Amino acid sequence: MIIMTTIISAILIMLISILNLSSKKSFYDREKTSPFECGFDPKNFARLPFSLHFFLIALIFVIFDVELTLFLPMILISNSSSPLYTFMSVNLFTMILLLGLFHEWKQGTLNWVK
The missing domain is CATH 1.10.287 (Helix Hairpins)
Incomplete structure (x- = not known):
């Protein structure tokens, strides 16, 4: 019973990892990875210095x-x-x-x- 559970768990983990690798999308577009500010390029850095x-x-x-x-x-x-x-x-x-x-x-x- 323990061997059967281990085999099923291993098969499920492999299936999930294969599905996740194939479904990941990579965005290399500069506009899609930059912060959105009404469609314009940001005027200044978004993080202000903290006192x-x-x-x-x-x-x-x-x-x-x-x-x-x-x-x-x-x-x-x-x-x-x-x-x-x-x-x-x-x-x-x-x-x-x-x-x-x-x-x-x-x-x-x-x-x-x-």
Whole structure:
């Protein structure tokens, strides 16, 4: 049974590969491979340069946004744990966030105009 399944699978794979090779069309026409812009040749390059500084600001925003969502469960934890433990964990978490923000500020990542 295993040999029969293997033989049928091999025959099907060969048939599919033969059909795919014969049905592929190749377009070497410059007009068909170029981006379409109302039938005219493009005036400029389609990809604009990306601002790395904008990407870093967006990345910092996402990181701090996700960390702020971690503050919400601390409200539920405060009901089930001691007030001292809640106070210490919230202060530690806030200090880590502030140290990260201070580090980014000292590196100059938060300055938009350089």
